[in-house]
Amino acid sequence: MTQPLLCLTGLVAGWQVPATRPVDLMVAAGRIVGLTGANGAGKSTLLAAIAGRARVFCGQLEKKPDLRIGLQTQDVPPLSGLPLSGRDVLALTAASADGLPPWLADCLDRRLDRLSGGQRHYLALWAVLQAPAELLLLDEPTNNLDAQGVRHLAQALRTRADAGCGILLVSHDAGFVNGVCDEVIVVEAPDVV
Numbered sequence: 025m026t027q028p029l030l031c032l033t034g035l036v037a038g039w040q041v042p043a044t045r046p047v048d049l050m051v052a053a054g055r056i057v058g059l060t061g062a063n064g065a066g067k068s069t070l071l072a073a074i075a076g077r078a079r080v081f082c083g084q085l086e087k088k089p090d091l092r093i094g095l096q097t098q099d100v101p102p103l104s105g106l107p108l109s110g111r112d113v114l115a116l117t118a119a120s121a122d123g124l125p126p127w128l129a130d131c132l133d134r135r136l137d138r139l140s141g142g143q144r145h146y147l148a149l150w151a152v153l154q155a156p157a158e159l160l161l162l163d164e165p166t167n168n169l170d171a172q173g174v175r176h177l178a179q180a181l182r183t184r185a186d187a188g189c190g191i192l193l194v195s196h197d198a199g200f201v202n203g204v205c206d207e208v209i210v211v212e213a214p215d216v217v
């Protein structure tokens with residue numbers, strides 16, 4: 025059996041205080057696992073804890089030794105205010121333009137602040153997808169994407185997984201999650217105290 029890249033057992037993650045219920049999940053190489061659940065259930069917090077940005081309160085978080093993780097957050101890319109083109113961003117992140125959808129490839133020489141929200145989002149996401157990571161953590165990757173963008177993303181994720189990457193993604197887009205994920209886990213909201 026393939027060695028898991030990531031295994032959570034009864035993991036409670038949070039910030040100053042716990043923000044999730046105990047969560048169990050496993051991500052193996054080549055698998056795409058989706059997390060869904062209500063607003064505030066703690067899905068982004070779980071990704072942050074796996075990436076070492078949020079606290080683990082209890083339970084176990086086991087990662088393959090020296091696991092290389094790529095993280096896409098819902099934050100606006102910090103480069104947006106700089107006079108950089110899309111092509112500059114790809115160069116800065118060592119990402120290739122090969123395989124980009126035409127609606128993004130055709131405007132790579134525009135400054136970032138002249139791109140649409142969806143174009144800017146997909147450019148940043150594309151850079152993360154091309155990172156030399158073994159595990160990708162993606163937070164609402166379909167945000168701002170239209171139907172053809174979502175289809176392109178789904179294909180790109182499957183190609184990445186087929187090449188041996190594990191993917192854990194958070195999404196409220198049920199059609200996307202059910203279409204692309206090998207397994208879907210519903211994260212229950214913690215009790216309000």
Ligand SMILES: Nc1ncnc2c1ncn2[C@@H]1O[C@H](COP(=O)(O)OP(=O)(O)OP(=O)(O)O)[C@@H](O)[C@H]1O
Nearest residue numbers: 039040043061062063064065066067068069070194
């Ligand atoms: N950086 C932070 N510092 C402190 N608390 C935070 C931080 N980020 C999130 N939280 C809190 O953690 C809880 C879970 O939020 P989180 O964003 O993980 O939920 P979510 O399931 O991803 O929600 P959504 O579906 O709305 O994106 C919320 O109560 C939120 O206020």
